[in-house]
Amino acid sequence: MPVTVLLVDDEPLVRAGLRAVLSAQPDIEVVGEAADGAAVIPLVRELRPDVVAMDVRMPLLDGIEATRAVLRTVQDPPKILVITTFENDEYVYEALRAGADGFLLKRARPAEIVHAVRLVAEGESLLFPAAVRQLAGEHGAERGNPQARAALDKAALTEREAEVLRLMARGLSNAEIASGLVVGTETVKSHVSSVLAKLGARDRTQAVIAAYESGFVAPG
Numbered sequence: 435m436p437v438t439v440l441l442v443d444d445e446p447l448v449r450a451g452l453r454a455v456l457s458a459q460p461d462i463e464v465v466g467e468a469a470d471g472a473a474v475i476p477l478v479r480e481l482r483p484d485v486v487a488m489d490v491r492m493p494l495l496d497g498i499e500a501t502r503a504v505l506r507t508v509q510d511p512p513k514i515l516v517i518t519t520f521e522n523d524e525y526v527y528e529a530l531r532a533g534a535d536g537f538l539l540k541r542a543r544p545a546e547i548v549h550a551v552r553l554v555a556e557g558e559s560l561l562f563p564a565a566v567r568q569l570a571g572e573h574g575a576e577r578g579n580p581q582a583r584a585a586l587d588k589a590a591l592t593e594r595e596a597e598v599l600r601l602m603a604r605g606l607s608n609a610e611i612a613s614g615l616v617v618g619t620e621t622v623k624s625h626v627s628s629v630l631a632k633l634g635a636r637d638r639t640q641a642v643i644a645a646y647e648s649g650f651v652a653p654g
Contacts (some may be wrong), residue, residue, distance in 0.1 A: 435462070436461050436462055436463040436470075437461060437462045437463070437484045437485060437551060437552065437555040438462075438463050438464075438465045438481070438482070438483045438484045438485070439456055439462060439463065439464050439465065439483055439484070439485045439486075439487055439551060440464075440466045440467070440468065440474070440477055440478065440481060440483040440485070440486045440487070440512070441453060441464060441466070441467045441487050442467070442468045442469075442470070442471060442474055442486060442487065442488040442489060442492075442497070442500070443467070443469070443487075443488075443517060444469050444470055444486060444489060444491040444492045444493060445489075446469075448489070448517070448540060449467050449596070452464075452487060452517075454545065455544045455547050455548065456547065456548065456551060459548055461552075462548065462551060462552075464611040465481045465483055466480075466481045466483070469475075469492075470492045470494045471488065471489075471492050471493060471494065471495035471496055471497055471499060471500030471503075472494045472500075474486065474488070474495075474500045474503070474504060475500075475503055475504060475508065478504055478508055478511070478512060479508060482512075483512050484512055484513065484628070485512055485513045485514070485515055485551055485554055485555050486504070486512050486513070486553050487515045487517055487538065487551065488500060488501065488514055488515065488516055488517060488534075489517045489518075490516050490517065490518050490525045490526055490529050490537075491517075491525060494566040496525070497516055497517075497525075497529050497534070498525065498528045498529045498532050499532075501514050501516075501529055501532040501533050501534050501562065502518070502529070502532045502533065504534070505533040505636070513535045513554045513555060513557065514529075514533065514534045514535055514554075515534070515535060515536055515537065515538050515551065515554045515561045516530070516534045516536070516537040516538065517538050517540060517549060518537050518538070518539060518540065519539070519540050519541075524543060526569060527569045530569070530639055530640075530643060531643055533636055533640065535554045535557070535636075535637050535639055536550065536553070536554050536639060538550045538551075539616060546647070548616075557637060574638050580646035582644055582648035582649075583648040583649060583650075584590070585633065585634070585644065586633070586644060586645070586648040586650050589628060589629075589632035589633050590632070591632060594615075594625060595625055595628055595629050595632070596609060596650075597615070598615075598622065598626060599629050599641060599645055599651075600645070600650075600651060601614065601615075602626065602629070602641060602642055603641075603642045603645045603646065603651040604640055608622045608623055608626065609622075611626075613615060626638070629641055
């Protein structure tokens with residue numbers, strides 16, 4: 435089955451470009467478009483896309499609030515890929531905190547766009563891990579979030595789970611973590627699943643943000 439995608443951007447040229455790039459792939463199908471975040475929820479319910487590629491800045495309802503609304507109201511919500519002009523943008527960070535699974539730069543090359551959609555659909559790894567770490571380090575560390583620290587303490591991660599979270603925060607994939615720890619990939623997947631469950635995190639991105647905001651992982 436192809437990965438189905440809903441495009442949400444107030445710029446028609448951006449939507450047209452994304453549609454052209456993605457529709458050229460045999461394993462990806464663009465099932466709909468919207469010009470504002472306000473139209474996302476009814477379209478998600480109607481079309482049931484696997485991935486929503488969503489602009490972060492839109493006139494009526496921006497990508498941050500649209501992401502929150504989808505995750506709050508839609509059962510079995512799609513993966514959300516934020517589209518942005520600038521990667522080092524607090525709007526992007528807020529969208530990731532709201533539950534977005536990754537972000538895509540509007541200037542990305544076609545191959546990068548396709549890779550981003552596939553990667554988010556698979557849900558295994560962070561997109562642009564270095565950029566996510568930089569965002570979390572700059573914006574998350576500034577918050578000194580005591581709630582995040584309390585949540586991490588309450589999670590009571592085992593020593594191995596804590597080690598896996600640190601490696602996740604460095605942007606390592608499951609295979610890279612397995613190689614570094616000299617264990618099987620399935621073992622790492624099990625640890626990652628346990629970390630996400632204990633933290634109440636939707637995905638790896640949310641777990642990494644929690645790690646930085648709690649001070650568990652220091653920026654840099």
